[in-house]
Amino acid sequence: MLLELKDVHVHYGKIEALKGVSLQVDEGEIVSLIGGNGAGKTTTLKTISGLRSCSSGSVFFEGADIGSMPGHRRVLAGIGQAPEGRGIFPGMSVHENLLMGAYARKDDHSKELAEAYELFPRLAERRSQAAGTMSGGEQQMLAIGRALLSKPKVLLLDEPSMGLAPMLVQQIFSIIEEINRRGTTILLVEQNAQQALRLAHRAYVLETGRIVRSAPASELLDDPQVRAAYLGGD
Numbered sequence: 001m002l003l004e005l006k007d008v009h010v011h012y013g014k015i016e017a018l019k020g021v022s023l024q025v026d027e028g029e030i031v032s033l034i035g036g037n038g039a040g041k042t043t044t045l046k047t048i049s050g051l052r053s054c055s056s057g058s059v060f061f062e063g064a065d066i067g068s069m070p071g072h073r074r075v076l077a078g079i080g081q082a083p084e085g086r087g088i089f090p091g092m093s094v095h096e097n098l099l100m101g102a103y104a105r106k107d108d109h110s111k112e113l114a115e116a117y118e119l120f121p122r123l124a125e126r127r128s129q130a131a132g133t134m135s136g137g138e139q140q141m142l143a144i145g146r147a148l149l150s151k152p153k154v155l156l157l158d159e160p161s162m163g164l165a166p167m168l169v170q171q172i173f174s175i176i177e178e179i180n181r182r183g184t185t186i187l188l189v190e191q192n193a194q195q196a197l198r199l200a201h202r203a204y205v206l207e208t209g210r211i212v213r214s215a216p217a218s219e220l221l222d223d224p225q226v227r228a229a230y231l232g233g234d
C-alpha cells in the first residue's frame with residue numbers, strides 16, 4: 001500500500017472538517033474522492049500533503065507515519081499536489097513555474113521537464129508567457145505539469161476540471177489517465193463525479209467529513225443512491 005489514512009480527524013478551530021476518515025491508495029491506482037460542497041475533499045488532500053495537520057489519526061506513506069513530516073519533505077518523499085485554484089505564480093513564465101515544481105530536488109529533472117512539455121504541448125508553445133495571462137485550462141495544465149516536476153509517486157489532484165470548457169475537461173482527464181499509465185498513482189478529488197468515476201479504479205464517497213462508501217468505481221457508477229446524489233439522478 002502506498003498511502004493510508006487511518007481514522008483522521010481535522011479541525012478548523014471548532015469546526016470538525018474530517019470526522020475519522022480512513023482510506024487507502026495502492027501503487028498504480030487512480031482513486032477518486034467524490035462528495036458535495038464542504039464534504040472535506042480538499043481538507044483530505046491538504047492533510048496528505050501536509051498543509052493541515054490531524055487532530056488525531058495517522059497518515060502513512062510507504063508504510064511510514066508522516067503525520068509530523070513538514071510539507072516540503074513530503075514532496076521530496078514523493079507526494080505531489082496540483083492544488084485547487086491552481087496556485088501558479090502569475091508573474092513568472094510557464095517555464096519558471098514548471099521549474100518551481102523541482103525546487104526541492106537535488107537530482108536531474110530534465111526527464112520530467114521534457115515529459116511535462118510532451119504531455120502538454122500547449123505549455124511548450126507558451127513557455128515564455130507569463131503564467132497569469134494564460135487561460136484557465138492552460139493554468140490547470142501548468143499546475144499539473146509543475147506537480148510532475150517533483151517526480152511524484154502519488155499525485156494529488158484537486159478539482160482539475162473546475163471551470164473548464166467540456167472539450168478541455170475531456171483532454172485533462174485523458175492526460176491524467178496517461179500520467180497514471182506511465183506509472184504515477186493518482187488520488188483525484190472531483191465535483192464532476194461522473195468523469196471521476198469513469199477514470200478511477202476505486203472511489204470513496206465523502207459526506208460531511210465521513211467516508212460513507214468505498215467501492216470499485218464502476219460499482220458506484222451503477223449505484224442508484226450514488227447516481228441520485230452525485231450523478232444527476234436517472
Ligand code: ATP
Pocket residue numbers: 012015016017035036037038039040041042043044191
Ligand atoms: P468544496 O468542493 O466546496 O471545495 P470540499 O469537499 O473540498 O468542498 P473542504 O474545503 O475540505 O470541502 O471543507 C470541509 C469543511 O471545512 C467545510 O465545512 C468548510 O467550510 C470547512 N473549512 C475549510 N477550510 C476552512 C478554513 N480555512 N477555515 C474554516 N473552515 C474551513
